[in-house]
Amino acid sequence: MRVVFVIPPFDFAWSVGNVFKKARNGVLPPLGVGFLAAALEANGHETLLVDAMAEQFNVAETAAAVAALRPDLVGVSIITFMNAPAAMATVAALRGALGATPIVLGGAHVTTRGLAVLNDFPGADYAIPGDGEIPLCGLVDALASGAPVSECPGLWLRDASGTPVATPDAPKLNDLDLFAPPARHLYKQDLYRPLPSLNLGSRVATAITARGCPWAKCAFCHQGSGCSPVFRRRSPEHVVDELEMLAREHGARSIVFFDDNFCVMPGWIRRFCDLLDGRGLRLKWSILARADTVTPEMLRRMADSGCYSVQFGFESGNQDILDLIHKGITLDQCRNAVRWARAAGLEIRGSFMLGFPTETPEMSEETIRFACELNADYMLFFAYHVLPDTALEEVALNHGRLCPSENFNVHLPSYVPDTYPDGEALAQMIRTAYSRYYLRPAYVLQLLRRTLRRPQLIYNHMVGLVFWAGLMAGGAGNSAASHVAPPVAPPAAPGK
Numbered sequence: 001m002r003v004v005f006v007i008p009p010f011d012f013a014w015s016v017g018n019v020f021k022k023a024r025n026g027v028l029p030p031l032g033v034g035f036l037a038a039a040l041e042a043n044g045h046e047t048l049l050v051d052a053m054a055e056q057f058n059v060a061e062t063a064a065a066v067a068a069l070r071p072d073l074v075g076v077s078i079i080t081f082m083n084a085p086a087a088m089a090t091v092a093a094l095r096g097a098l099g100a101t102p103i104v105l106g107g108a109h110v111t112t113r114g115l116a117v118l119n120d121f122p123g124a125d126y127a128i129p130g131d132g133e134i135p136l137c138g139l140v141d142a143l144a145s146g147a148p149v150s151e152c153p154g155l156w157l158r159d160a161s162g163t164p165v166a167t168p169d170a171p172k173l174n175d176l177d178l179f180a181p182p183a184r185h186l187y188k189q190d191l192y193r194p195l196p197s198l199n200l201g202s203r204v205a206t207a208i209t210a211r212g213c214p215w216a217k218c219a220f221c222h223q224g225s226g227c228s229p230v231f232r233r234r235s236p237e238h239v240v241d242e243l244e245m246l247a248r249e250h251g252a253r254s255i256v257f258f259d260d261n262f263c264v265m266p267g268w269i270r271r272f273c274d275l276l277d278g279r280g281l282r283l284k285w286s287i288l289a290r291a292d293t294v295t296p297e298m299l300r301r302m303a304d305s306g307c308y309s310v311q312f313g314f315e316s317g318n319q320d321i322l323d324l325i326h327k328g329i330t331l332d333q334c335r336n337a338v339r340w341a342r343a344a345g346l347e348i349r350g351s352f353m354l355g356f357p358t359e360t361p362e363m364s365e366e367t368i369r370f371a372c373e374l375n376a377d378y379m380l381f382f383a384y385h386v387l388p389d390t391a392l393e394e395v396a397l398n399h400g401r402l403c404p405s406e407n408f409n410v411h412l413p414s415y416v417p418d419t420y421p422d423g424e425a426l427a428q429m430i431r432t433a434y435s436r437y438y439l440r441p442a443y444v445l446q447l448l449r450r451t452l453r454r455p456q457l458i459y460n461h462m463v464g465l466v467f468w469a470g471l472m473a474g475g476a477g478n479s480a481a482s483h484v485a486p487p488v489a490p491p492a493a494p495g496k
Contacts, residue, residue, distance in 0.1 A: 003046065
């Protein structure tokens with residue numbers, strides 16, 4: 001069977017505050033779809049991808065592109081509530097364009113929404129929560145052979161009355177080495193480009209070594225709300241085999257790892273670094289980490305084997321807020337993590353959120369001061385957004401109000417705690433955070449020193465400067481009404 005995967009339209013550039021509509025920085029290959037495609041191809045099926053977000057298609061263009069491929073089954077990936085509206089419009093358009101062709105939903109939004117997702121998407125036939133390889137292969141094999149789909153494990157579908165029901169759970173595999181790496185042929189590489197802080201040239205690839213979050217307790221995140229899969233990690237050998245293939249067959253020289261927290265299992269990390277060194281892979285790589293799981297020895301070992309950048313989610317500079325959101329870290333642990341990473345010679349990236357429930361403007365000021373104290377190479381300041389069905393949702397709604405906009409932007413407040421007078425006050429705080437952080441003499445001096453050590457980063461810094469200017473001009477906190485022509489749907493798009 002021919003299976004076409006679809007990433008629905010979503011204006012990623014605007015969502016991260018970039019006012020330049022054609023910008024592609026930060027749009028990266030969807031690895032989850034790649035894993036599913038590899039599993040299907042191992043079973044003899046053909047797979048294709050329409051990445052409407054990367055292509056910058058609208059809904060009508062997406063449906064036309066999918067229909068032109070004449071699929072036997074369409075798989076739509078819904079990552080979060082951010083692209084759910086566009087996904088709804090896309091599924092409706094696909095149903096109109098494809099007639100009875102089966103449509104299956106997957107992705108994090110499906111898992112967190114539960115069976116109700118089939119009511120949200122009346123044009124879809126099936127949905128698959130969690131790990132999709134086994135259920136999707138079972139579904140496609142059943143459709144190809146004419147076997148009863150209701151006997152496929154791990155599948156959500158409708159019974160004769162139209163009520164969503166679940167088949168028995170699919171077996172959970174703890175050995176991730178049984179899954180092939182992503183099918184890289186799916187991706188049009190010229191569509192993808194890392195953010196300036198991760199861009200070491202055009203030959204950049206993405207990878208992931210684990211599934212699930214090893215912490216899975218943060219109250220603001222779906223992973224901390226009982227929806228995270230059990231943490232499992234591929235073997236170091238399996239990961240390095242993939243990296244060697246990326247270097248040999250795709251010319252990759254830099255790897256961006258997207259594990260929720262790369263810095264767990266110290267023995268795994270030592271073995272991984274030993275394998276990189278032993279095979280002579282001169283790769284540069286970046287990671288995400290928690291401040292409470294890194295050690296000086298671990299950071300030095302990774303740096304010795306090519307790690308050049310680490311990003312920490314600090315979230316807040318106020319300990320009461322960190323405790324409220326169940327982050328599980330202290331301010332001193334953040335200070336230590338930055339100090340140790342700097343001593344190891346790593347580039348440091350960090351992120352904070354402003355506007356948590358009960359957070360006062362004075363607490364936000366604490367966060368800005370703490371960020372300046374840490375003095376990371378790159379720092380991001382987002383608005384807190386209430387994710388549906390997370391542990392913090394009820395607290396947020398009891399201590400503030402929603403003010404959603406049609407065009408999601410991580411910097412544009414969609415929630416205002418009752419400690420702030422209005423959304424504009426919170427938006428101004430976010431703009432203040434960016435201006436105070438990046439216009440400090442200490443930061444400018446650090447930037448100049450870093451550029452002198454690595455002159456190849458001049459282009460990245462220029463791109464970053466343009467991005468920052470865009471944030472100040474309109475991408476961080478100004479009314480979303482000024483952002484015209486969202487890609488979600490032109491007026492005639494079905495499902496609008």
